[in-house]
Amino acid sequence: MSDILDILLAANFWAAALRIATPLIFGVLGALICERAGVLNLGIEGIFTAGAMAGWMAAWLGAGLWGGVLVAALAGAAFGLLHAILTVPLGLSQHVSGIGVTLFATSLSYYTYRTALPDVSSPPRIEAFQPLDIPILSDLPFLGPALFQQTALTFLALALVVAVGFVLYRTPLGLAIRAVGDNPSAVEAQGLSVMALRMGTVVAGSALMALGGAFLTMSAFDAFFFGMVNGRGWICIALTVFASWRPGKALIGALLFGAFDAFQVRLQTEVGSFVPGQIFLMLPYILSIAALVVVARKADYPRALLKPYFKGQR
Amino acid sequence: MIRFEPREHVSPLRRVAAPVVAAVAALAVASLAIAAAGAPVLEAYGLMAKGAFGSAFAMSELLARATPLIFTGLAAAVAFRAKLWNIGGEGQLYAGALAAVAVGTGALALPGPLLIPTVILAGALAGGLLMLIPALLKVRLGADEVVTTLLLNFVVILFVQMMLEGPMKDPMGMGWPQSEPMLDEAMLPKLMDRMRVHAGLILALVAALGVHILLKRTVWGFETRAVGENPEAARHAGIPVTATFLRVALLSGGLAGLAGVGEVAGLKGYLTADLSPGFGYAGIVVAMLAGLSPVGAVVAALFIAGVFVGADSMSRAIGVSNYLADLVVATSLICVLVSGLFVRFKVRIVRPGTGRGTA
Numbered sequence: 001m002s003d004i005l006d007i008l009l010a011a012n013f014w015a016a017a018l019r020i021a022t023p024l025i026f027g028v029l030g031a032l033i034c035e036r037a038g039v040l041n042l043g044i045e046g047i048f049t050a051g052a053m054a055g056w057m058a059a060w061l062g063a064g065l066w067g068g069v070l071v072a073a074l075a076g077a078a079f080g081l082l083h084a085i086l087t088v089p090l091g092l093s094q095h096v097s098g099i100g101v102t103l104f105a106t107s108l109s110y111y112t113y114r115t116a117l118p119d120v121s122s123p124p125r126i127e128a129f130q131p132l133d134i135p136i137l138s139d140l141p142f143l144g145p146a147l148f149q150q151t152a153l154t155f156l157a158l159a160l161v162v163a164v165g166f167v168l169y170r171t172p173l174g175l176a177i178r179a180v181g182d183n184p185s186a187v188e189a190q191g192l193s194v195m196a197l198r199m200g201t202v203v204a205g206s207a208l209m210a211l212g213g214a215f216l217t218m219s220a221f222d223a224f225f226f227g228m229v230n231g232r233g234w235i236c237i238a239l240t241v242f243a244s245w246r247p248g249k250a251l252i253g254a255l256l257f258g259a260f261d262a263f264q265v266r267l268q269t270e271v272g273s274f275v276p277g278q279i280f281l282m283l284p285y286i287l288s289i290a291a292l293v294v295v296a297r298k299a300d301y302p303r304a305l306l307k308p309y310f311k312g313q314r
Numbered sequence: 315m316i317r318f319e320p321r322e323h324v325s326p327l328r329r330v331a332a333p334v335v336a337a338v339a340a341l342a343v344a345s346l347a348i349a350a351a352g353a354p355v356l357e358a359y360g361l362m363a364k365g366a367f368g369s370a371f372a373m374s375e376l377l378a379r380a381t382p383l384i385f386t387g388l389a390a391a392v393a394f395r396a397k398l399w400n401i402g403g404e405g406q407l408y409a410g411a412l413a414a415v416a417v418g419t420g421a422l423a424l425p426g427p428l429l430i431p432t433v434i435l436a437g438a439l440a441g442g443l444l445m446l447i448p449a450l451l452k453v454r455l456g457a458d459e460v461v462t463t464l465l466l467n468f469v470v471i472l473f474v475q476m477m478l479e480g481p482m483k484d485p486m487g488m489g490w491p492q493s494e495p496m497l498d499e500a501m502l503p504k505l506m507d508r509m510r511v512h513a514g515l516i517l518a519l520v521a522a523l524g525v526h527i528l529l530k531r532t533v534w535g536f537e538t539r540a541v542g543e544n545p546e547a548a549r550h551a552g553i554p555v556t557a558t559f560l561r562v563a564l565l566s567g568g569l570a571g572l573a574g575v576g577e578v579a580g581l582k583g584y585l586t587a588d589l590s591p592g593f594g595y596a597g598i599v600v601a602m603l604a605g606l607s608p609v610g611a612v613v614a615a616l617f618i619a620g621v622f623v624g625a626d627s628m629s630r631a632i633g634v635s636n637y638l639a640d641l642v643v644a645t646s647l648i649c650v651l652v653s654g655l656f657v658r659f660k661v662r663i664v665r666p667g668t669g670r671g672t673a
Contacts, residue, residue: 042460082648091318092651095399095460099598100651103644107637108347114635115351234464241458278476285465285472289457296457310318 007266014146014259018154019220021251021258023048025157026212027236028243028250029164030076030205036168036245037201038181038304042098043083044209045233046105050075051210053109056217056224057116059126065218068126069153072214073207079105080206084199091308102233113224128222129153151219153211158251160208165247177201181302184309194309209233231285238288241299253291260287318659332653333603333610337617339653340646347641353634365627366620372627374509378581380612380619381511382407382590384518385573386597387604387611388525389441393566394606395529396542398559402448402463403570404594405470406441410571411578412474413440415482415493415585418500418578426499433500433579434517434572441571442564444470449563453556467594475587484584493578493585502580514576518612521569525608538562570594591622592640599647605654618643 007013027044034041041047055072059065079101086097117124129151132138137148168174176197180187184194212232217224239257243249264280272280345355366376386403393400400406413436417429424432448462478491486494502513529535540548541558549555573593578585600618604610625639655661 086648086651090652090655092655096598096602096647097651099401099595100644100647103595103599103640104648107640107644111347111635111637111641114637115347118633118635231465231468234461238461238465241461276476276480278472278479282469282472285468289451289462289465292461293451293455293457296451296455299456 003270007263011142011145013262013266015149016262016265017255017258018146018150019258020261021254022150022154022157023212023215023220023232024236024239024254024257025161025251026215027209027233028239028254029157029160029247030208030212031236031240032205032243032245032247032250033164033168033177033208034202034205035240035305036181036302037177037198037205038184038302038307038309039084039087039198039202040094040098040237040306041080041083041101041202041205041209042095042237043079043101043105043206044098044236045229045231046102046109047076047079047206047209048213048216048229048233049109050079050105051213052217052228053113053213053224054210055214056126057113059218060124065127065129068218069211069214072210076210076213077203077207080203080209081199083206084202087308088195088198088202091310094306110226113226123223123225125222126218128217129219153215153219156211157215161247161251164208168247178302181304184304188311194311198309209236212236235284235288238292241301242291242295244295244300245302257284257287257291260284317662317664318655319662320659321657324657328657329605332657333605333614333650336603336646336649336653339649340642343645343649344638344642347638348634351634353632358628358632358634361628361631362621362624364624365631366624370506371509372623374506374511375623376616376619377505377511377515378509379623380615381514381518381576381580382573382593383596383600383615383618384515384522384612385569385576386593387600387615388518388521388597388608389566389568389570389573390598390601391604391606391608391611392525392529392538392569393562394542394601396538396558396562397545398449398452398542398562398566399460400445400448400463400563400566400570401460401598402445402466402567402594403573403597404590404592405463405467406444406567406570407574407577407590407594408470408474409440409444409567409574410437411574411585411589412477412482413437413571414500414575414578415496418496419494419584420497429497429500430502430579433496434575437571437575437579438568439571441574442566442568445563445567445570446560449560453559471587474585478585478587482585491587495584496579500579501583502576510581512576512580514572514580517572517576521572522608522612525565525569529608534558534561570597573597596643599643602647603650618646 031041031044051072054075055068058071059068083097083101086092087094131149131151134148138144176192180194180197188194216228239253243253261284264283268280348355348358366372389403414433417436418433448459451457451462452459482493484492484494505511537553537558540553541555545555577589596618600611600614603614621642622639625636629636
């Protein structure tokens with residue numbers, strides 16, 4: 001019991017939790033704004049992969065770390081535009097289109113990586129984002145190491161939670177985005193374009209998702225590996241429901257998830273000798289299913305989610 | 315403005331043309347990727363065609379590769395008919411394979427004629443029961459099955475790894491995480507001497523025919539389609555919606571499980587954790603190319619298998635990455651979605667203000 005307390009009270013445990021949560025924060029924010037606008041974006045898993053590959057490759061080719069982040073966001077936006085075209089003006093099944101975008105973005109990323117680097121035995125590395133050493137704050141006991149020794153991308157994620165929350169709840173644009181996912185004909189009656197709002201939101205949301213991927217190759221690791229996204233995108237879709245489509249709750253959900261994941265890694269070192277490692281690796285997926293199941297009954301889905309809308313429709 | 319007007323009558327020709335156009339478009343898009351890799355496009359496609367169709371060996375490889383794709387394609391087609399989004403074919407495939415090795419490596423001392431059906435049944439049951447979990451979570455608790463089936467894929471593959479490193483590890487496997495070999499009597503017979511194509515193909519074709527009859531000619535199939543078109547209306551019409559979802563889940567998961575049975579009992583002879591290069595996900599593409607038709611799934615599976623087998627052979631010859639195959643498969647899914655629109659709708663460009671359309 002005291003072992004568990006020791007783990008939970010260690011600053012490096014919370015530092016790890018925040019680190020694990022960072023890509024999920026990007027992903028859930030992206031997924032939730034898409035869904036708020038009425039479009040489920042199952043392209044997320046592939047967009048993560050594309051962001052991870054494109055960001056890393058741009059940095060590796062000399063675009064700089066922030067150049068890489070920008071390239072990742074643009075790659076995400078491009079795949080988001082594809083999903084937006086298929087699901088908004090063409091009104092195709094959001095489920096199937098999303099799976100199509102995931103397969104397309106993933107295979108294109110792998111093909112590009114393999115074509116650019118045909119015969120490397122170990123993946124080339126870049127100089128990744130380093131933890132910011134903020135004077136004074138980083139030296140605070142406990143909080144310093146847990147909060148203030150993260151990389152710039154983690155702070156970007158936290159800032160985006162605030163920014164997305166502000167836009168959604170404090171601006172006319174946010175009001176329109178929320179309305180277009182609930183009652184699109186009312187939005188059209190106001191003289192706004194349902195199509196432009198939905199497409200714009202899906203493109204922006206997809207760019208956010210890609211940043212989650214970029215974090216993996218440019219901050220958490222310093223190289224690109226096949227299969228490295230490993231279901232994180234799908235986990236974000238589950239967490240979005242868990243967070244009831246709210247940015248603040250998305251942050252809490254991602255942090256809880258990160259804390260749990262960091263905890264299981266530490267638990268593994270304690271009891272790993274008699275429990276197979278795969279049990280621990282399964283836990284994040286099972287936890288995501290559980291998170292979805294507990295909120296499923298009372299989940300307040302955006303009312304027009306999955307429903308295509310055509311101009312003049314009543 | 316673009317406007318879609320539903321067609322009152324969809325000609326069969328149009329229905330068949332949609333996936334063909336999509337497949338050609340996907341190959342055209344992929345040719346850009348080949349050119350980007352600096353390889354000669356025509357030569358690459360020539361090598362792919364030769365690798366997939368150019369010899370008896372190539373044909374055998376093609377049919378062997380198509381076998382699991384027919385099963386996973388049928389699994390997706392059946393589920394999607396009822397709008398039950400089973401994206402968990404990959405996990406169900408592994409569950410089927412795991413069950414097949416569990417009963418087929420010596421645990422059951424049955425004579426051959428009984429052992430093979432037992433192996434097949436065990437695999438189908440494992441896949442079906444696995445799919446029953448997300449289906450129950452959907453109908454009882456309202457949990458979205460897309461996410462649960464996707465996440466279960468990861469859980470199942472980890473479970474398979476755990477079994478292969480633990481209780482089911484082959485002690486004679488030189489330390490590799492693989493299962494013991496299937497008993498000879500548990501193996502599906504080969505269809506041709508010294509070729510890999512096996513009786514699983516026959517099973518897949520029978521399954522396609524069976525699913526076709528089930529969907530077209532039975533009350534059960536009618537209920538499945540009705541639930542897929544409008545669950546609320548189906549409920550009002552007295553159709554048991556929940557029971558239909560659960561039956562569809564069992565059938566869909568069972569079919570995907572059979573894909574795993576075929577791979578271990580027909581092809582490999584033992585189980586490893588890298589048994590499937592994404593057959594479960596490719597099955598979704600097969601189903602969509604087939605327009606969710608079981609017979610169409612056979613044709614679509616042959617196309618997708620041809621792309622995979624051809625790309626492997628082309629990749630060995632001129633070094634273009636065989637991820638090209640995945641790219642073609644993904645692109646054909648997107649293309650068939652779009653070409654399907656032209657089957658179901660007349661697409662008109664409407665000038666703003668006039669309300670009158672020009673085609």
